[in-house]
Amino acid sequence: MTPTSSEPSVALPRLGVLYNPRTVEILSLARVSPGRWRTVWLVDRELNAQVGARRLLRRFGEVIDITGLSMAEAATCITEPLDGILATNDPDLVRAAELAEQLGLPHFCPAQVARLNDKxxxxxxxxxxxLPTPGCVRIPAGMSLDAAVAAVAGLSYPAILKPAHGASSRATYAVSNADEVGQRFAERLDYPSEDFVVEERIPDGWAPADSPWxxxxxxxxxxxxxxxxxxGITGRGQLAEGFRETASIMPPALAPAEWPALYGLATAAIRGLGLSSGVFHTEIKLSADGPRVLEVNGRLGGGSISWLAERVSGYSLLAAAGLVNLGRPPAPVPVPVPVPANTNGVGFAVYVQPPYEAREVVDITGADEVRAIPEVDELVLTRRPGDQVNPPEEGSQSVVAIIRGLAADHVRVAELLAQIEKSLQFSYR
Structure with a gap:
């Protein structure tokens, strides 16, 4: 059903939403806002050039243009007070914290955002x-290659090289020794334009060949x-080269007895960062030495997680995020029961990643065949023939297709992952 904007809104709080087309689905937010809040879209035209999108935003709320403004300047453009601010990606968390500070609104403070965004x-x-933490060294922008290699010589390897501020495994590389760190940096034409970190790799829990998960x-x-x-908890498919995500699974193929420890670790990580309010997406590795925190994000998880949550349980994480950022309690969470029999089934989202060396999509076949699979709800082609891709720099954002749906159990999901991989074919150069 198409959302409408005609519901009475006199007593509803006003939620400022920093709009980014990559992380905010306008119609999804418009669908959950009635009866909960009035949406005020905060739009930077330098990031959102599409005129059609701005017209659509006006259908579902007030639009305030903050193009080229500091958050102190943006605060002066907000003539009717806001009650909260919602950010849906890491860079916008910084702007939201600055704006909330100007307006005296509940939100992360800048220091908290720094702990969330800076690895x-x-x-x-x-x-x-x-908390158990792998060794980690910062390589600041401007450091010479020789100094960078020397700085990471004392780490245990293998390790991971990645931007200190980054998401979706952008520019993320496996490195086997300090010299390889230098080699990777030498390959980057823009080095050293930003801070990087080199982090000891947490031991794997199992070999990729041993499980589809x-x-x-x-x-x-x-x-x-x-x-x-x-x-709840979201499982993952095996990573593509460059640590790129290939699938999200909800609920995961995880024994119920293991859930409490993971919840406890997520709680400890959130509190360890000095955070008491917000929406959190905590990534945890099931290592051979026990569960270890990979990172805590102060926002909803990407990769179709909100879609999956609603598909399998009927619960809207997006609505909950809006209320939390207004300082209000969200709707009660359904009792988390980690077995498909007590949900609608097992939700899946498949992210088709191009080969690491691919740079352009040439052809696509098999899309209609995949759409005909009964368990598939939708297939979205995010790249078309002629579109460019750059997996090393884009990370998981190099995805060329997303397939979402619902299956009876994890066995069927594993079969579907294999079927989709076989049927949907991309060619590249």
Whole structure:
């Protein structure tokens, strides 16, 4: 059903939404806002050039143009007070914190956002909180290659090289020694334009050949005034080269007895970062040494997680995120029962990743065949023939197709992953 904007809104709070077309689905937000809040879209035209999108935004709320403005300047454009601010990606968390500080609204403060977005600062905070933490070294922009190699010589390898501020495994590389760190940097034409970190790799829980499921997952959590509620856990398919995501599975293929420990670890990580309110997406690796925190994100998880949550349980994480960012308790979370028999089934989202060396999509076949699979709800082609791709730099955002649906159980999901991989074919150059 198409959302409408005609519902009475006199008594509803006003939620400022930093609009980004990559992380905000306008119609999805418009569908969950009636009866909960009035949406005020905060739009930067330099990031959102599509005129059609701005027209659509006006159908479902007030639009305030903040193009080229500092958050102090943007605050002066907001003539009717806001009650909260919603950010859906890491860079916008910074702007939301600055704007909330100007307006006196509940939100993360800039120091908290720094601990969420900066991978080195987050590792330091988690270590200080007593959580097991791999060794991590920052390589600041401007450091010479020789100095960078020397700085990481004392780490244990294998390790991972990645931007200190980054998402979706952008520019993320496996490295086997300090010299390889230098080689990777030397290959980057823009080095050293930003800070990087080199982090010891947490031991794998199992070999990729042993399971269709990856040895990491994420806990989706909501917190208001120190009370943390965990919605559930999202499993993953095996990673593509460059640590790129290939599938999200909800609920995961995980024994019920293992869930409480993962919830406890997510709670400890959130509190270890000094956070008491917000929406959190905590990635955890099921290592051979026990579960270990990969990172905590102060936003909803990407990769179709909100879609999956609603598909398998009827619960809207997006609506919950809006309420939490207004400082209000979300709707009660359904009792998290980690077995498909107590949900609608097992939700899946498949992300078709191009080969690591691919740079352009040439042809696509098999889309109609995949759409005809009974369990498939939708297939979205995110790249077309002639579109460019750059997996090393784009990370998981190099995805060329997304397939979402619902299956009876994990055995069937595993079969579907194989069937989709066989049927949907892309050619590249």
């Amino acid at each position: 080195f600062l987050q590792r330091q905070a988690l270590q200080a909180a007593g 990856a040895d990491y997952l994420s806990v989706e959590s909501l917190a208001v005034d120190g009370e943390i509620t965990h919605f």
